[in-house]
Amino acid sequence: MRLQLIQIAYLIATALFIFALHWMNDPKTARRGVFAGVAAMTVAILGTILYPGLVNWHWLAVGAVLGVIVGVPLSWVPLTAVPQRTALSHAFGGLAAGLVGTAEYYLWVGGEHEMLTPFRVFAIVAEIILGFLTFTGSLMAAGKLQEVKWIPQRPVTYPFQNQSNFLLLAVAVACGIAVIVRPIELSYLFPVIIALALIFGVLLIIPIGGADMPTVIALLNSYAGLSAVAMGFVLDNKLLITAGALDGSSGLILSIIMCKAMNRSFANVLFGAFGQVQAKAAAGEQKLVKQETAEGAAQIMEQASSVVIVPGYGMAVAQAQHRVRELYDQLTKRGVDVRFAIHPVAGRMPGHMNVLLAETEIPYDHLVEMDDINPDLPQADVVLVIGANDVVNPAARHDKSSPIYGMPIIDADKAKMCFAIKRSMNPGFAGIDNELYTADHTYMLFGDAKSVVGELVKNLSGGSGMH
Numbered sequence: 001m002r003l004q005l006i007q008i009a010y011l012i013a014t015a016l017f018i019f020a021l022h023w024m025n026d027p028k029t030a031r032r033g034v035f036a037g038v039a040a041m042t043v044a045i046l047g048t049i050l051y052p053g054l055v056n057w058h059w060l061a062v063g064a065v066l067g068v069i070v071g072v073p074l075s076w077v078p079l080t081a082v083p084q085r086t087a088l089s090h091a092f093g094g095l096a097a098g099l100v101g102t103a104e105y106y107l108w109v110g111g112e113h114e115m116l117t118p119f120r121v122f123a124i125v126a127e128i129i130l131g132f133l134t135f136t137g138s139l140m141a142a143g144k145l146q147e148v149k150w151i152p153q154r155p156v157t158y159p160f161q162n163q164s165n166f167l168l169l170a171v172a173v174a175c176g177i178a179v180i181v182r183p184i185e186l187s188y189l190f191p192v193i194i195a196l197a198l199i200f201g202v203l204l205i206i207p208i209g210g211a212d213m214p215t216v217i218a219l220l221n222s223y224a225g226l227s228a229v230a231m232g233f234v235l236d237n238k239l240l241i242t243a244g245a246l247d248g249s250s251g252l253i254l255s256i257i258m259c260k261a262m263n264r265s266f267a268n269v270l271f272g273a274f275g276q277v278q279a280k281a282a283a284g285e286q287k288l289v290k291q292e293t294a295e296g297a298a299q300i301m302e303q304a305s306s307v308v309i310v311p312g313y314g315m316a317v318a319q320a321q322h323r324v325r326e327l328y329d330q331l332t333k334r335g336v337d338v339r340f341a342i343h344p345v346a347g348r349m350p351g352h353m354n355v356l357l358a359e360t361e362i363p364y365d366h367l368v369e370m371d372d373i374n375p376d377l378p379q380a381d382v383v384l385v386i387g388a389n390d391v392v393n394p395a396a397r398h399d400k401s402s403p404i405y406g407m408p409i410i411d412a413d414k415a416k417m418c419f420a421i422k423r424s425m426n427p428g429f430a431g432i433d434n435e436l437y438t439a440d441h442t443y444m445l446f447g448d449a450k451s452v453v454g455e456l457v458k459n460l461s462g463g464s465g466m467h
């Protein structure tokens with residue numbers, strides 16, 4: 001009876017996990033998705049507690065208290081730090097899987113030899129390799145994103161890097177196969193596999209640029225999921241298998257979506273050392289940059305009939321979204337049609353711009369996806385680029401030598417006029433110059449996005465009724 005109850009609890013938890021993922025597809029239902037995920041986890045934990053003879057209450061309580069102590073402050077991080085926070089969660093997930101696999105192995109080697117079937121040992125080996133490499137890889141990824149001083153942000157490359165990494169992994173896998181064949185006699189190889197997996201996690205991440213990390217984190221997410229699947233087989237726990245599979249596949253799908261939106265392949269993200277400092281254009285090729293004042297830009301925008309705002313990473317850094325909302329209010333009050341052009345990889349995590357703008361309660365139907373807004377851009381009177389760079393770089397369309405060639409972009413250059421807010425002429429994530437800023441119809445508004453948008457608002461509210 002108790003076992004049946006547990007199976008029913010697991011079934012309910014699985015269904016809730018699936019609904020959680022489905023609801024998180026849309027900002028309107030995303031909150032419901034989060035609650036469904038929390039409910040699924042609660043049901044799963046309650047179900048596991050019911051397992052006869054399996055639970056040691058003291059350790060469970062210690063784990064729960066530690067989880068709360070670490071987890072609650074992690075939920076307070078600002079939105080811009082969510083990618084590194086997610087990486088830390090994956091690190092914990094990977095470590096848990098690795099430790100459980102290690103504990104089971106030594107438990108069985110120490111006495112219950114009949115449990116060491118080739119399939120179970122195979123699952124343990126998969127679990128510890130994936131778990132431990134996810135642990136160190138995710139820690140490195142979190143460190144790079146947090147810009148920890150002693151971890152270089154730029155890709156670290158050296159000769160035969162990929163070859164030596166593959167060799168290391170191959171040695172770990174070979175040791176794993178040996179342990180599967182002779183699990184008791186060759187148990188001394190087990191710590192070697194763990195050490196190699198830990199080192200491989202670090203080496204996998206160092207050639208990847210800090211800004212590519214969100215994609216890699218999605219990939220590490222799927223490794224953590226796969227190690228949970230392996231753990232499910234080791235512990236004979238069906239919920240771990242299904243939840244791990246959902247986690248693994250959603251991580252993989254997310255990284256594929258991100259790679260597609262950046263027009264990059266997995267291989268390029270993992271081994272391309274993207275984000276290295278690019279050679280600067282020769283001084284003779286430098287084109288003139290025109291500047292405009294906030295006052296002048298505000299006057300032009302209030303005369304416009306349609307304004308398209310393109311937000312990017314800089315808006316997130318400056319936390320300018322509430323000022324942007326005020327700008328939206330001022331312009332719509334004057335009858336200007338204001339819409340937001342949302343690029344799928346603007347910012348540093350999927351949905352970054354949607355989340356920030358939703359926080360300010362700008363109506364969803366004014367946030368327009370790239371493919372839907374691009375046909376309208378030639379008719380837009382003004383495009384206002386706020387801290388975006390790569391996602392509006394026309395080089396992606398025509399410059400075959402550009403690292404972003406082929407990436408779909410928002411056609412800001414096709415509007416009648418363009419204002420661009422950024423602090424300097426520094427490049428964005430891809431490290432390349434942007435010809436939009438030197439185009440004839442582009443005017444720069446240099447400064448921090450929050451203060452420049454604030455000045456635009458001030459000019460508009462101060463000048464109301466003057467025209």
Ligand code: NAP
Pocket residue numbers: 211212213214215258262311312313314315317318344345346347348349350351352386387388389390391392421422423424425426427428429430447448449450
């Ligand atoms: P971007 O190309 O990184 O450019 C951001 C611009 O914002 C910079 O040029 C910077 O110029 C400016 N900026 C920074 N802080 C600012 C501030 N406080 N005030 C005003 N401007 C500021 O950003 P993007 O156009 O949003 O493109 C995103 C890039 O990230 C793409 O290349 C994408 O492939 C990549 N990426 C995205 C994701 C994702 O999931 N969204 C994941 C991985 C990679 P200044 O320094 O001159 O101010």
